Amino acid sequence: MVDIQTQQSTADGTSLPSIVKVGALSALGGLTYGGVSGILRASPHPVIHSISHSIHWAAFGSSFWWLRTNILHMHFQDNATPKQRAYTSAIAGGISGGVVTRVMGGKLIPGAVVFSMVGFLGQSSYNAIERWRQENEGRPSKSILQRMADSRWIPLRSLSDEEFRNILNEKLLAIEAEISILDEKIQELERERVSQSSNSRTSQSS
Structure with missing residues (x-):
């Protein structure tokens, strides 16, 4: 039963709709970033600038998700620790980011380094949020003022x-x-x- 659920989870993670969904979200983020940066930099072609970033981010998001999911499945049997997931995200980000950056006309090494850091920091942040959520699960919720009063950094x-x-x-x-x-x-x-x-x-x- 566990094997069936694991296989189903992996199939969902590597399925075409899942990859397309991640690619679409990445494309939307790239389109937004490209539009804002194009306006701030006074680009002569802001629309082309936005579309270029959208394609770049979509390619990175899709390849990153596909590579990360397959590494977790084949190497860790979908049972990786949070630290292993962070390292896997860094590897997947470095490979996919470097290749996509090189295909888009950039440099391989800087692209691999930057996207590797993005993958590692993103997964580490998600792990921290998930750990905090699990630690506070089942506890009664407190208001913002109550949490401020309980904080050791506020003299109240x-x-x-x-x-x-x-x-x-x-x-x-x-x-x-x-x-x-x-x-x-x-x-x-x-x-x-x-x-x-x-x-x-x-x-x-x-």
Whole structure:
């Protein structure tokens, strides 16, 4: 049963619709990038610039996905670790990126190095996100403010209702103590005023 599921998963990954889907998404990204970069660089032919990048990215995406999927299937039997997947993506990216760049008129080595790094960093980022998702799976979701309060990088702390009540009680006690001190000072000033008034009357009568 497991072998059947593995074969089916591999067939789905290497099937023509899957490769075409990845190629189409890559072409859309290349078209967007080519259009933006063509405008920023003030290219005399922005449309041709966009189409060129779209073809380049589509060829890279399709060949990269096909090569990566076959390496994972034939070498790791679709049971690779996250680190092995990152290395496989780097190899597939380097080979497909170098060849496609050379066919498009660029240099082989720079293309292989750049796309190898893209494959490795992309797969590593996906692995990190997937690991974070698995670690937090089943935990109750928290709001953004709650996550900020729980972060050790932000000098804020989330308080429970009991802690909040205790802090309020401490503040109230401090305010009551200050009011008591002020009352004593007022009474002392009143006594001094009465004493001075009495002394003033005594001096006037004498």
